[in-house]
Amino acid sequence: MPELKLKRGDVVMLEGQLSLEVREGEVLISGGLRGKGSRTVIPRAKSVPLEAEGDALVAYTLGRDGKVEQLSKRTIPREWDALISEVIQQRPKKILVMGSVDVGKSFFTTYLANTMLRHGLRPGAIDSDVGQSDVGPPATMGLGIFEQPVAQLYEVPLSSAYFVGSMSPSEHMLEFVVGVKWLVEHGLKKADSVIVNTPGWIFGGPGRSLQLYTLETIDPDIVVAIQREGELEHLLSSVPRARVRRLPVSTKVRSRSSAERASLRAMMLGKCFEDAGKLVLNLWKVRLKRCYLHTGRPIDVGTLGVQAQIIHAEQMPEGMLIVTKRRMDKGAIRELEARFGHVRTIIQGSERNMMVGLTNDVNEMLGIGIIERIDYERGRMVVLTPVKNADEVAAVQFGSMRIKPDGEEIGTIRQGTF
């Protein structure tokens, strides 16, 4: 196993895939203190800096694309350390980290939280980057509480999560803003400070809306703006000046290709279902949320009198919802429309592979799931999920992605379908 002898202040960039063990002395990995005997694994497409606190000896093993590069100077800008000193001194409750894609927001969040931990504080981190969520599975926002230092944000144990329903906050803006607020409130009950890492969607009407309403709803004490060339100024103009801290991007920030992002996302999703089993949920007991299904007054399908294989029907304020065995002909739909108004049709089987969130009675997410099938007549849903106890599940939140248990994304679902 190759070894590196380090002196105080030496800086090394660790690029995954690699594993590393501290054999002598102490080092800082992503700002977190690691002593003799501690081991760290950096996965592919991730990189973190290591800084020697004193004389130290580390041993490492390189995997695919792995690299260890000794640098002549620190990669962390001075401004970062100055801000972190201020945070440790003033202990703000809510810190929001903002920046475009690939500016190192997740790394900054990790570095800040690790440093706070080193100074005796108990920080929490919320990763609201739903496409590339480091805390919690993709399509969710997660809250992690730092109990010990981590090299990467995804190593923080998940404390609470909120299901957004898609890998993109676009078309899920309400879930996003509600979820951030919900997680911040939960985080503040468990941690001294909460750091919110936001998505890199900063331009255009919807991007601006997402950022500005997140700012309004969280009302952070400090807004950390990590930017290259003033690309956040259009958003910062809405924030009281005294709360804004502008930071430069750390050198050595590595941008990820869309293929790398997709592979990381699939890896994270696949990991969620490694230990998954089938859960049968009773739809007469479990609430269905973010959908039309099971929100209306049930109709006895025998009374409908149309020549179609309808297996479930409900009367809703907006019209009627029916579940059919196959696509209905236009004549039968027109007949129903004449009696009930708008008819929303679900074809049995179209629920397959839909990603859902499973929550308990107080709205806490227990885990994500993949619908295998719904027996609409008997009111049963079969879900593949790491959640073990069906009795704990009080609600199923519908999402708009289709995925396979290995993490592969296989399609999307038009909103309003269910």
Place this chain on the structure above:
Amino acid sequence: MTLEQSEYQKLVERIIELFERHRGDPNAFEAILSELRTLYKKIPIYPGIITMLLPKVVQSTEMDKLKEGEEVVLVLRDGRIVSGKVAEISPSEIKLVEGKRLDVSSLDEKVPVRREDVREAKVVSRVVLEKEWPSLDFEEE
């Protein structure tokens, strides 16, 4: 004024822009509509991506850049439109297969149409907002 909170507004604007750009070219319309239908079916929750991709469906190019096997629409100098797949290219001409030709020309003031030739009649209504929802038919500034 407030911010757009959905990308659908941009998508509608892009569709209008494309239809205006290809006005009088039913082949381009058909290709755009067909791709729009496919994209919306596959990624209905990503209107921003659909907006970005739609202009790539039909793009103007130079004659010298055409390649065999490509699906093309050729607008002729006399206004006729020919479409198909490029089968052969020579310095003086391009041969198309699976081709279609359209003649889009203005007609005289009175056009006689024999009833027996009509398969279907459609009425065009260009003021639907005023007719169906008059309270939303605001005066243009």
